[in-house]
Amino acid sequence: MFRKILLAATLGAITMSATACNTVKGVGRDIESVGQAGDRAIR
Numbered sequence: 001m002f003r004k005i006l007l008a009a010t011l012g013a014i015t016m017s018a019t020a021c022n023t024v025k026g027v028g029r030d031i032e033s034v035g036q037a038g039d040r041a042i043r
Contacts, residue, residue, distance in 0.1 A: 010038055
């Protein structure tokens with residue numbers, strides 16, 4: 001259950017950040033920050 005919620009939140013964050021970025025570099029930074037946030041949430 002928690003995993004599904006985390007996955008949905010992560011996908012939503014990626015979608016929102018991808019639409020806000022204008023460069024490939026910016027998208028990479030956004031994806032990295034989402035991954036780090038997910039890491040912190042799991043710990």
